[in-house]
Amino acid sequence: MEYVSVEVNGHTRVTYTDPATPLAVFLREELELRGTKIGCGNGECGACTVIMDGRAVCSCLVPLGRTDGREIDTVESLGDPDDLHPIQRKLVERGAFQCGFCTPGVVMSLVALLRGNPNPTDAEMRIALQGNLCRCSGYVKLLEAIGEIVREGLHER
Amino acid sequence: MNAEFRVIGQPRPQFEGPAKVSGRAEYTHDLTLPNMLHGSILRSPHPHARILSIDLSKARAMPGVVAAVSGSDFPDLKYINAGPAFADRYAMAQGKVRFVGEEVAAVAAETPGEAQAALAAIEVDYELLPAVFDADAALAEDSPAIHHKPKLPHNVAQQSVADFGGVEEAFKDAAHIFDATFEHGIVAPICLETNGVLAQFDDGELTLWAPTQAPFFVRKEIAHVLELPLENVHVRSVVIGGGFGGKSQAPEPIAIAAMLSIKAGRPVKILLSRHEEFLSGKSDHAKKMRVRSAIAADGTILGRHTAFLVDNGAYTHMGPAYISAVRQRTCNLYRVGAAGFDGKLVHTNKVSGGSYRGMGSPQIIWAIETQIDEIAESLGKDKLEYRIEIANQPGDTTPMGWEIGTCALAECLAEAGRRIGWAEKKDNMPPNRGIGFAAMINPSVGVLYAEGNFACVSIDLLEDGRLRVGTQSADCGTSQNTVMGQFVAEELQLDTDQIDVLHMDTDETPPDLGSAASRVTFVSGAAAIKTAKTFRAEVAARLARHWDVPVDKIDFTDGIASYKDDNARRMTLAEVAVLEGAFRVEDRHDIDMPRPDPKTGYGHYAATYGFGAQAAEVEIDPATGHVTVLKVVVVQDIGRVINPLALEGQMQGGIMQGIGMALREELVFEQGAPVNASLITYKAPRISDTPEIETVFIETNDPMGPYGAKAGGEHSINPTPAAIANAVAHATGKRFRKLPITAADVLETTKSRASLDLKSWKRPYNLEVATARSLYPSVLFPGLRKLGAKVGRKRAPKPSYDYFRPVDLDGALRELAMPGRTAKVIAGGTDLQVGIRQGIYDPDAVVDIAGLEELRGIEIADDKITIGGATTIAEIIERDDIRAIHPMLTDGLAKIATAQIRNVATIAGDLSQEKRCWFFRSGVQCYKAGGMTCPCYAVLGDNRHHSILGAGRCAAPCVADAAPILTALDAVVIVTGPHGTWRVPMKSLYVWSGETVVKKTEIIRAIEIPRFPLRSRQAFEKSAGWDGDFADASVAVNLGFEGTNLATACISLGAVSPLPVRAVETEKALVSGDFSDTAIRAAAEKTVHGALPLSDNAYKTHLLVNLTERAIHRCLAG
Structure with a gap:
C-alpha cells in the first residue's frame, strides 16, 4: 500500500490514510492539529489556510497524496497561548479578530505574505488576504494591525 | 479614557484572544x-410534499450505522420558539415537508463518510404538493395552504395592526404625502x-456542546421537544465562531443529535456543511414595505404608516420579532405626530426565517430614510439639517409611548456631517460621488421578552485567589466576556488579569436569556456590577467575622481587604481563599418596568434607547455600476464606552455587514431552493x-445603564444600508426601492448615452431561440421539467x-x-473536488498531475512563450519577463480568484473548469445536468450571470478568465493523449461553456502563446461581484501596431457567451484607423451586435460595451 510522507511543522509524518483525503481533514483528525479550521470545505473562505512549500493554500482543497515530500506549516508552528508569535500578539492587542474562527487562516496568509514580501503595500495586503473571509471584524483593525506588524518588523522573530 | 474609572473605558483585548x-x-x-458517532441529516429535496412513508431499514443495515431516526421517533411536540401560540415546527418533519432542506431523517455512524453514505439508503415516499414562494402570492386564497392555522387568515402566521394618534387624520391634514413601496x-x-453539536445522552442526562448565543433557550427548547426534565439537560461552554443572530435559536441539529445519542447510547456529533447551513440555517426575513408619510408645509412629520409583509418561510421562529422591528421604527424613528402600521407574517415554502443582526431594522430604516431624503429634497431642505430638525429629543414621548431619556441624536447627526465634510463637499461633489445620511433608534434591550428582563451572574473566589465570573450568555466573539470582567474588575477595583469568565455553562452559571437583542452589556453587565457588590459584601462579612470587627469597617481596594482601623489586618483575595476556601456569590438584576399593552403594543419598550447616525461617502464607476464605499462615519450615543477596542470592532463589523446588505447580499431561490448557497456566489x-x-x-x-452604558451590538448595522443607499442616490440621482442595490441596478442609472442597438434580428439563430424562450413559461418549462423528472439523468x-499520483506523463495517460x-x-x-461534491463530476478515480515536471514550467523563446499546463496561476503572474511581453497575461490572470486558489490552480485547469451556472451547480436537474429532456432554468429563473450572446438550450457563460485572454493572444493548446499530441487553437478549444474538445483520456500538456512581430498593446477588463469572483463580463483586447498604424486587432469576450467569442465587427471597425472617442464607442458597441439578453441580464450589454471601450482606450494610452 502506498504511503505519504509529509513534513508538518518540521516533523516528518508518514501515513497510509486515503490519499484523496483533504489535507485539512488529515491535519485535524489524524494529527489532531485542530487550529486549522474548516469553514466551507470548498476553498471559498480561507479558514483552513496553511503554508505548503512557502505558499498559502486552502488545505481543504489539497489532496493528502499531493503533500508527499512537501513541507506544511500550520498555525501550531507559530506560538502557543502563553508564548505567542509577535504577529499573533499584535493581532490580539489590536482587536484584529473577534470570533477567531477565521483567524488561524488569516495568520497563515499573513505569514506567507510577509515571508515573501516583508514590506507589503496596503493593496498587497488586501490581495494576499482577499481569500480570507471574516464576518465579524470588518477587516479595519486587521489592516491596522498588519500595518503595525510591517512597520515594526514583527514577522522576523 | 475616563480618569474616574480604573478599567472602564479602556481598550482591553479579549480574554480568549491568545487561545x-x-x-x-x-x-x-x-x-x-x-x-463518538457522527450524525448526518437527510433533507427534503421538495419545497412542499406529504411524506407517505419513510423506510430506514436499509440505512440501518449500512456499514458503520448505529442509529437512524425520523420524525416518528420524536414526541408529538413542537418547538416553542416565539411562544406557544406560534409553535408550528416539529423537531423533525412529521407528515409534511414545507421547504427544500427540511430535516426528514438522520443517521449516526462510526465515521462521517459512513453516515453520509447511509443517507442514500433511506427510502422516502413523497406525494408532491403545489408550493408557493412569494408572500404576496401566498396570501391569495387559491394558493397552497402551508399550515392549518384555523384562527388566522390563509397562510398568515401573525397580523399586527395599530394606529397611535389617528394616523389617517394626519394624512388628511398633510401638505405633502410621500408614498413608496420597498422590498x-x-x-x-x-x-x-457552521452550526453543529456534540450531544451525549447518558443515564437520563443530556449534555450538549453547541455554538449557541442562548444556552438558556436551547435548554428549554430541547427539554421541551424531547420531553426531558429541564434539570436533565446541560449545555456546556464552548468557543463560538460568530453569531449575528444565526445561532440565537435552538438549531434543529441539536435535538436530532440528542435523539440519535438516545437511540445509540453513544455521543453523537453533527456538523453542518456550508451548503446545509445555507439550505436550512435560519437567516433574515424578506419584506415588502409600503411607507407613507404625511408632511406639514414646514416639514413636520404629521404621520407615518407602514403596510408590510414579512416572509416567514415555512415555520415561525423569529418572524414576530421582525413584525415588531418594523412597528418600532415606523412609530419612533424621528419625531412623528401619529403613526400606524398593518403588518402580516406570511408563510411561504422557503427556508424559515430566523434572526440576523438588527432583526430587520436596517431595512425598514432604509425605507424610512430613503423617504426622509425625498421629503427634504422636495421641500428644498438640506438633508442633514432636516434630519437634525426632526431628530428625537430627550423628554419626548413617541406615538407608540416610548419615553425618551438620554438622547444625543441631533448631536450624532451634526457630528457625522462634520466628519464626512458635508458643509464643504455638498456643493462641490465631484462627478459620480455621493454622500448619504441615516439615523437609528433602538431600545436598549426591550422588555418584550419576559425572560430578557433579568440576568444573573455568579462570582467564584477560586482557591488561588482569582475570580471566575459566570454568565450564561454566550460570547460569540464580541468581547462580552471581557466586558463582564471589566465590570467586575471596576466594581472591585481589581485588574482584569485577576479575572476569568466562564460563559454558557448551564450547570456552572446562573440563568440569563443569552446574547441577543444587544442585551448583554446593558442587562448582564448590570447584573455583573450588582454581583460584584454582593461579592464585596460577602468578603467583608466573612472577614468581619474572622477579625471580629464591624462589617462596615472592612475596606476593599486593589484586591486587598483590610480593617480600616488597623492597617496590619489586611488580606489579599488569595489569602481570603486560603482562610475561607473557595466560595461563590450569585445575584440578579431585573429591569423593573411595566410592559407595553399586549393588545395594541402601546407603551414603554426599554429602560433607555440607543441613538446613532451614520454618514457614508461612495463613488460609483459609471462604466460598471460598481459602488466603492470610500468612507463611513458612525457617531453613536452609546451612554458610556466600556471597552473602546471591542466597541469599535462591533461598529466596524456591523457596518461592513451593512455594506454587504446594501450592495451585494441576498439569497437567490429557484423552486424554493437557494442557488447561491456558497461563499463565492x-x-x-x-x-x-x-x-x-x-x-x-x-x-x-x-x-x-451600567456605568451609564447603553446597548451597542446591533446598532452599528442599523443605519448603514440607508446611509449607503442615500449616498448612491446622491451620486446617481436615482432612488432605489429594492435591496441590495447591485452594480447592475446602478449601471441602469448611468445609461445616459443612447440605448444600444443590439441588431439581434440580424442573427437567424436568435429567432429560433427567441421563439423557444417565448414558449417557456406556458409549455416548454413545465413540460420539460415534468419529463426530465421522469426520464432525465439523476445526479448524486x-x-x-x-486517487492516483503517477510519476510521469506516460503513467498519467495510462x-x-x-x-x-x-x-x-x-x-x-x-x-474538480468541489464539483464532485456538487455531483457535477462523478469519476471513479482521479489522476493527480500537479507535480509532473513535463507539464510544468515556463519557457520563453524568440517566437513564443510555452507554459506547461500544470503551471499554477501564481507562478505565471509573478513573472516579470512574461509581463514585459504580454502584460495582459500576467495582469489578467491576477484577477482570477484569491491568493490561495491561484497558488494551486493551473492554467489548464482554469480553461477546463466546468460551467459556473448556479442552477447547474446547485443540483437543479437542468438541461446540462439531466440531459435533453430537461429545461434550462436560466430562461425563467434569475439569469443575471448568464449569457447574452449565443445562448441556446443552455445559457451558461464561459467564465474562465484565461479563455478570452488566451483567445485574444492567439494561443494554441497542446494536447497529449494515447494517440499522440495535437494542437488546438484557442478558437477551437471549446464546444460549449465548460466543455472542451480535450477527451477524457487526454491531458492539456502546454499552452503556446506566440510573440508578435508587431508592437502589441493589450488590456484585459473584468467586472465581477467582488475582486476574485467570476466575471459578469470581461474583455481582452490585443492591438498590433506597425509604427503608429493599427495593423491587427484581436478582441475576445468573456462571461457573456457560452464560448469566449471574438468581437469580429469591433476588430474590423478599429483596424479602419479612426481612434476618435466616437469611433471607439461605436466600435465597442458592435460587441453586442446579435445579443439576445434574458430577463435580468440586459445590463451585461452595457457592461460589455463600457468595458470594451475602456480597454481600447487603455491600449491606446499605452
Whole structure:
C-alpha cells in the first residue's frame, strides 16, 4: 500500500490514510492539529489556510497524496497561548479578530505574505488576504494591525 | 479614557484572544468524545410534499450505522420558539415537508463518510404538493395552504395592526404625502463556524456542546421537544465562531443529535456543511414595505404608516420579532405626530426565517430614510439639517409611548456631517460621488421578552485567589466576556488579569436569556456590577467575622481587604481563599418596568434607547455600476464606552455587514431552493471592500445603564444600508426601492448615452431561440421539467473515489486510459473536488498531475512563450519577463480568484473548469445536468450571470478568465493523449461553456502563446461581484501596431457567451484607423451586435460595451 510522507511543522509524518483525503481533514483528525479550521470545505473562505512549500493554500482543497515530500506549516508552528508569535500578539492587542474562527487562516496568509514580501503595500495586503473571509471584524483593525506588524518588523522573530 | 474609572473605558483585548489566535481555542467542530458517532441529516429535496412513508431499514443495515431516526421517533411536540401560540415546527418533519432542506431523517455512524453514505439508503415516499414562494402570492386564497392555522387568515402566521394618534387624520391634514413601496431579499448571517453539536445522552442526562448565543433557550427548547426534565439537560461552554443572530435559536441539529445519542447510547456529533447551513440555517426575513408619510408645509412629520409583509418561510421562529422591528421604527424613528402600521407574517415554502443582526431594522430604516431624503429634497431642505430638525429629543414621548431619556441624536447627526465634510463637499461633489445620511433608534434591550428582563451572574473566589465570573450568555466573539470582567474588575477595583469568565455553562452559571437583542452589556453587565457588590459584601462579612470587627469597617481596594482601623489586618483575595476556601456569590438584576399593552403594543419598550447616525461617502464607476464605499462615519450615543477596542470592532463589523446588505447580499431561490448557497456566489464583503470607517462615541451617561452604558451590538448595522443607499442616490440621482442595490441596478442609472442597438434580428439563430424562450413559461418549462423528472439523468455526489499520483506523463495517460472506470485529471483541484461534491463530476478515480515536471514550467523563446499546463496561476503572474511581453497575461490572470486558489490552480485547469451556472451547480436537474429532456432554468429563473450572446438550450457563460485572454493572444493548446499530441487553437478549444474538445483520456500538456512581430498593446477588463469572483463580463483586447498604424486587432469576450467569442465587427471597425472617442464607442458597441439578453441580464450589454471601450482606450494610452 502506498504511503505519504509529509513534513508538518518540521516533523516528518508518514501515513497510509486515503490519499484523496483533504489535507485539512488529515491535519485535524489524524494529527489532531485542530487550529486549522474548516469553514466551507470548498476553498471559498480561507479558514483552513496553511503554508505548503512557502505558499498559502486552502488545505481543504489539497489532496493528502499531493503533500508527499512537501513541507506544511500550520498555525501550531507559530506560538502557543502563553508564548505567542509577535504577529499573533499584535493581532490580539489590536482587536484584529473577534470570533477567531477565521483567524488561524488569516495568520497563515499573513505569514506567507510577509515571508515573501516583508514590506507589503496596503493593496498587497488586501490581495494576499482577499481569500480570507471574516464576518465579524470588518477587516479595519486587521489592516491596522498588519500595518503595525510591517512597520515594526514583527514577522522576523 | 475616563480618569474616574480604573478599567472602564479602556481598550482591553479579549480574554480568549491568545487561545484563538494560536489555534488552541476549542470550538464545537474541534470537540471529540470517546466512542463518538457522527450524525448526518437527510433533507427534503421538495419545497412542499406529504411524506407517505419513510423506510430506514436499509440505512440501518449500512456499514458503520448505529442509529437512524425520523420524525416518528420524536414526541408529538413542537418547538416553542416565539411562544406557544406560534409553535408550528416539529423537531423533525412529521407528515409534511414545507421547504427544500427540511430535516426528514438522520443517521449516526462510526465515521462521517459512513453516515453520509447511509443517507442514500433511506427510502422516502413523497406525494408532491403545489408550493408557493412569494408572500404576496401566498396570501391569495387559491394558493397552497402551508399550515392549518384555523384562527388566522390563509397562510398568515401573525397580523399586527395599530394606529397611535389617528394616523389617517394626519394624512388628511398633510401638505405633502410621500408614498413608496420597498422590498428586500434574505440576507444570511454567515458565521464562519457552521452550526453543529456534540450531544451525549447518558443515564437520563443530556449534555450538549453547541455554538449557541442562548444556552438558556436551547435548554428549554430541547427539554421541551424531547420531553426531558429541564434539570436533565446541560449545555456546556464552548468557543463560538460568530453569531449575528444565526445561532440565537435552538438549531434543529441539536435535538436530532440528542435523539440519535438516545437511540445509540453513544455521543453523537453533527456538523453542518456550508451548503446545509445555507439550505436550512435560519437567516433574515424578506419584506415588502409600503411607507407613507404625511408632511406639514414646514416639514413636520404629521404621520407615518407602514403596510408590510414579512416572509416567514415555512415555520415561525423569529418572524414576530421582525413584525415588531418594523412597528418600532415606523412609530419612533424621528419625531412623528401619529403613526400606524398593518403588518402580516406570511408563510411561504422557503427556508424559515430566523434572526440576523438588527432583526430587520436596517431595512425598514432604509425605507424610512430613503423617504426622509425625498421629503427634504422636495421641500428644498438640506438633508442633514432636516434630519437634525426632526431628530428625537430627550423628554419626548413617541406615538407608540416610548419615553425618551438620554438622547444625543441631533448631536450624532451634526457630528457625522462634520466628519464626512458635508458643509464643504455638498456643493462641490465631484462627478459620480455621493454622500448619504441615516439615523437609528433602538431600545436598549426591550422588555418584550419576559425572560430578557433579568440576568444573573455568579462570582467564584477560586482557591488561588482569582475570580471566575459566570454568565450564561454566550460570547460569540464580541468581547462580552471581557466586558463582564471589566465590570467586575471596576466594581472591585481589581485588574482584569485577576479575572476569568466562564460563559454558557448551564450547570456552572446562573440563568440569563443569552446574547441577543444587544442585551448583554446593558442587562448582564448590570447584573455583573450588582454581583460584584454582593461579592464585596460577602468578603467583608466573612472577614468581619474572622477579625471580629464591624462589617462596615472592612475596606476593599486593589484586591486587598483590610480593617480600616488597623492597617496590619489586611488580606489579599488569595489569602481570603486560603482562610475561607473557595466560595461563590450569585445575584440578579431585573429591569423593573411595566410592559407595553399586549393588545395594541402601546407603551414603554426599554429602560433607555440607543441613538446613532451614520454618514457614508461612495463613488460609483459609471462604466460598471460598481459602488466603492470610500468612507463611513458612525457617531453613536452609546451612554458610556466600556471597552473602546471591542466597541469599535462591533461598529466596524456591523457596518461592513451593512455594506454587504446594501450592495451585494441576498439569497437567490429557484423552486424554493437557494442557488447561491456558497461563499463565492453569496457575496459577503471581503477585505478589498473595506472602506475607511471612523467611529465616534457620544457618552450621555445614561442613568439606567451600567456605568451609564447603553446597548451597542446591533446598532452599528442599523443605519448603514440607508446611509449607503442615500449616498448612491446622491451620486446617481436615482432612488432605489429594492435591496441590495447591485452594480447592475446602478449601471441602469448611468445609461445616459443612447440605448444600444443590439441588431439581434440580424442573427437567424436568435429567432429560433427567441421563439423557444417565448414558449417557456406556458409549455416548454413545465413540460420539460415534468419529463426530465421522469426520464432525465439523476445526479448524486460521489461518496468516494480512488486517487492516483503517477510519476510521469506516460503513467498519467495510462491511468486515464485504464478501461472499466472513469478517471478525471486533477491538477489544482479547485474545481474538480468541489464539483464532485456538487455531483457535477462523478469519476471513479482521479489522476493527480500537479507535480509532473513535463507539464510544468515556463519557457520563453524568440517566437513564443510555452507554459506547461500544470503551471499554477501564481507562478505565471509573478513573472516579470512574461509581463514585459504580454502584460495582459500576467495582469489578467491576477484577477482570477484569491491568493490561495491561484497558488494551486493551473492554467489548464482554469480553461477546463466546468460551467459556473448556479442552477447547474446547485443540483437543479437542468438541461446540462439531466440531459435533453430537461429545461434550462436560466430562461425563467434569475439569469443575471448568464449569457447574452449565443445562448441556446443552455445559457451558461464561459467564465474562465484565461479563455478570452488566451483567445485574444492567439494561443494554441497542446494536447497529449494515447494517440499522440495535437494542437488546438484557442478558437477551437471549446464546444460549449465548460466543455472542451480535450477527451477524457487526454491531458492539456502546454499552452503556446506566440510573440508578435508587431508592437502589441493589450488590456484585459473584468467586472465581477467582488475582486476574485467570476466575471459578469470581461474583455481582452490585443492591438498590433506597425509604427503608429493599427495593423491587427484581436478582441475576445468573456462571461457573456457560452464560448469566449471574438468581437469580429469591433476588430474590423478599429483596424479602419479612426481612434476618435466616437469611433471607439461605436466600435465597442458592435460587441453586442446579435445579443439576445434574458430577463435580468440586459445590463451585461452595457457592461460589455463600457468595458470594451475602456480597454481600447487603455491600449491606446499605452
